[in-house]
Amino acid sequence: MASNTQDWWPDQLDLELLDQNGYAVGPYDEEFDYAEKFEELDLDEVKADIEEVLTDSKDWWPADYGHYGPLFIRMTWHAAGTYRSLDGRGGAAGGHQRLPPISSWPDNVNLDKARRLLEPIKTKYGEKLSWADLIVLTGNVALESMGFETFGFAGGRQDDFKGDDAVDWGPESEFETTSEERFDEEGNLKEPLGNTVMGLIYVNPEGPNGEPDLEGSAKNIRQSFSRMAMNDKETVALIAGGHTFGKVHGADDGDNLGPEPEDAPIDLQGLGWDNEFGEGKGPDTITSGIEGPWNATPTVWDMSYVNNLLSYDWEPEKGPGGAWQWTTKNDELDDAAPGVADPDDKEDVMMLTTDVALKHDDDFRAVLEEFRDDPDEFQDTFAKAWYKLLHRDMGPPERFLGPEVPDETMIWQDPLPDADYETIGDAEISDLKGQLLDSELSVGELVKTAWAAASTYRDSDKRGGANGARIRLEPQRSWEANEPEKLEAVLSTLGEVQAEFNESRSDDVRVSLADLIVLGGTAAVEQAAADAGHDVEVPFEPGRVDATEEQTDAESFEALKPDADGFRNYLGDTDEDVEDLMVDKADLLNLTASEMTALAGGLRALGATYGDSDRGIFTDQPGTLTNDFFDNLLDMQYEWDAVTEDDDVFEIRHRETGEVAWEATRADLIFGSNARLRTIADVYASDEEKFVEDFAEVWSDVMKLDRFDLE
Known part of the structure; x- marks a missing residue:
């Protein structure tokens, strides 16, 4: 029996995974600061409690060989081992092993007993210790109790209270099966x-x-x-x-x-x-x-x-x-x-x-x-591989908590250099904005470059983002979605602005290219809003640094390459519908459906499309932050016709004259086709000021998703 709209119409664009980004699911409100609570723990005390459990065999589930260590190692491994680098999903963060579907996977038979053995410890420490951290820490303690020297442990994994519906575990409908x-x-x-x-x-x-x-x-x-x-x-x-x-x-x-x-x-x-x-x-x-x-x-x-x-x-x-x-x-x-x-x-x-x-x-x-x-090499390699397995989905080391965090930063943690200069302040920011807007770069170019850098961020494993300016390094500088030749020209101009500014300073204040890329987008959005008659200040937080090639694992970063990007109207070379990939990208950016809608409409208005295409530019004044995209999309004086066999490109014509007004893709028309997205588009079509304010806010949020130093 069909119980919701997705059951009735399974081909409908599924926006539910974006809903979980809009509100807290669980008993803690938005003010809850798990990192603050975790820092109150006495980790030695917690480990001593776990150590006691390890050899306290219970009649209801006795320990093999009188020691629960092997069972707990399996529990920890199976929590962290769901991680996959291609989309950053899975892993130990969130404590998803205690939630379906992972809680009931055939590979996790009897791990429910392992977690139940730890229930008294979780109850004792409450909100100071998440299940996600407890599951990982227990595996480390188990190894140590059996004579292994671990490499380290970091806390900071906040619990989820709902399984991650965004994860595609495969096409099969039955467990323990493999289909073609x-x-x-x-x-x-x-x-x-x-x-x-x-x-x-x-x-x-x-x-x-x-x-x-x-x-x-x-x-x-x-x-x-x-x-x-x-x-x-x-x-x-x-x-x-x-x-x-x-x-x-x-x-x-x-x-x-x-x-x-x-x-x-x-x-x-x-x-x-x-x-x-x-x-x-x-x-x-x-x-x-x-x-x-x-x-x-x-x-x-x-x-x-x-x-x-x-x-x-x-x-x-x-x-x-x-x-x-x-x-x-x-x-x-x-x-x-x-x-x-x-x-x-x-x-x-x-x-x-x-x-x-x-x-x-x-x-x-x-x-x-x-x-x-060489047994020592085995010990060292396993220690570091185990540490990587348990922490791969946590992002950069500045998110790591506790006294056992190693001093060494690994290449897989996307290291960043320490700034050996003073960060720009308000006066320098204002000066640089003027220089960027007076340069040969257009609003669209500044916005596209900032978006290309920042939108690599994945909330799934906290990788990517503008910090590090890795867009100027391989592999990102060569991604087709980033239009390498045009990107090279933009980066060259930004580099000239950076060099001129830094060389002109008699003090220790410098600007990184990473900050300049984001500042360029910020200045462009403010200028485009002003040109539309709106006085908007887009928040900008300086402090980004520029990573080196030696600090960048190019092969690993290739996993962040977009197959398509509906926000830029880049269709790429994929069999998947661009709107589905846009929702997936929005989820990785931790956006709601409303935020996704505002971003897409704003990027169209600013002319930030792949190849400077006119597709989706439903306005006569591109580069100006208006609500024309929504106004014209919903205007019934137009009709829409597919012009490609796979229905991914459309012409928008005047109903009376048949004259082609614009060209569009599925990433444009979905905001008028999908019922939920259309209700949001209705609001923005009727209230340009709200649209501009919402776009400016979500733009700023995306630009600083990777700024964990601000949290």
């Missing part, structure tokens, strides 16, 4: 997906399609981990380091398990996967369906996983849970490991297909052999 639509014709995982199986974090541990295919498994591993921006060495370190601890559970067939938490009976109070096999816990636990530990010392940091994998020959077999796993060919490690409840109950050491695949891939094997020969 997940891969392209070359067999590569389609963007932006990071997992090869619906409902699993990465890949099928049995192998592709549940078969012990080593070559296919290695390919899936490399592709899935690369979507987290992990190289081969980091990938091997993470797998080998994680599998040094604990075991997998497959005492019997998964048919013994009851429904997942989201479908479980109410009396289970959020716990799922009720197990009817044996006692349903301890040695009778069923999780992955694969059974056994990777070594004989599952609660100790050592080299046994690496040594076992390389030193023995492994062959596939079906385990007691009916899943493919691997055993030593000559039974050398049979009965070599202790039982989870009684050490005298011996278990066979096993490997997953994904483990053995590392040994049979030349590049992965070379890393394994390096680690075997």
Whole structure:
């Protein structure tokens, strides 16, 4: 039964993901400052509490080997491991593992028990400690308690209270399935997906399609981990380091398990996967369906996983849970490991297909052999890869909180230099605005350049933005959406203004190119508003710096490249409708539907379109901040006709004369076609002053999305 408009009309543009940007979902109001609360914590006390939980085995869910460390490492890994670099979504931030759909993924069977074990700690510290931070910190404490030296920990992840509807986990409608639509014709995982199986974090541990295919498994591993921006060495370190601890559970067939938490009976109070096999816990636990530990010392940091994998020959077999796993060919490690409840109950050491695949891939094997020969390198690589895994979605280090934040800044954190000069003040800002407006650059050029720099920001992982002026570096300077030749000319002129200003100063005041790019857009918006008869001051906060090539991971930044940009009317080369991508971009910029509408209409009025196209410029005075875009879009003296086969370009004609007035794309017409967007356009068409004020405000907000130093 259809219950909402999206059910009735599934092809309708979905704006609901923008609604969550407009208000707080959860018990805390907008004044709540989690960073301030977190800083009140005694982190040593919290870690001591976690340490106590680690070895306090509970009858309702007993600890394997008397230590919950391996379970908690899996919990932490599976929280952070959903991150994918292509859109920055997923990851540990928000504590989404406790929310659907991730809470009920097949790969997270029994992690509901891990979080429930931590409930007393969360209750004790309340608003000072988010679930997101607790889940991550617990994994670190677990590693440390078993002899591993971690690289560091940063807090600052505020909890969400609703799952992230913006994440596309794949095309399948059932868990633990893989459809052809997940891969392209070359067999590569389609963007932006990071997992090869619906409902699993990465890949099928049995192998592709549940078969012990080593070559296919290695390919899936490399592709899935690369979507987290992990190289081969980091990938091997993470797998080998994680599998040094604990075991997998497959005492019997998964048919013994009851429904997942989201479908479980109410009396289970959020716990799922009720197990009817044996006692349903301890040695009778069923999780992955694969059974056994990777070594004989599952609660100790050592080299046994690496040594076992390389030193023995492994062959596939079906385990007691009916899943493919691997055993030593000559039974050398049979009965070599202790039982989870009684050490005298011996278990066979096993490997997953994904483990053995590392040994049979030349590049992965070379890393394994390096680690075997140099245990310190294994320790160091795993420590830094684990730290990267847990913190990749947190953005720059100035957002990191707590006493265990490392002094070292990694390249994946998009480092910025410290300013060795004084920042411009009000007088200098006014002077520079005049110089920029008196230059050869047009309003449209200044606005487009500022937008191109700032709109790379992604709230999903706090990457991108204008700070650093990376638009002048590869790969951004060569992106088609940025019109490289025109961008080069604009940057050249801005560079001349910068050089002239800085060389003219007798004091220590300097302006960065990053500040100048944003200031140029600010000045242009104010001038365009004035030309339309509106006195508007766009807030500008100086203090940006210019990053160097050495501080920029060009390959990683390529993930921020826009496939299309409806705000600039850049259609790109994509099969997706530009309006869908515009909503996605708006969500990454943390915009509401109203803010998206104001931005699009303002950018059209300012003439900030790709290739200086007239598409969407529904005005006779481009470069002037009027509401003409909305006024003319809604005017019924016009009619609209598609002029391309795929209905992405349209002509707007006078109904009476048939004369073509303007050209438009779907990114223009959607504001008159979609019912919700049209209601917003109605307001702006009838009230130019409100439109100008709203545009100026949201423009300023976008320009400083990456200014975490202002928070």
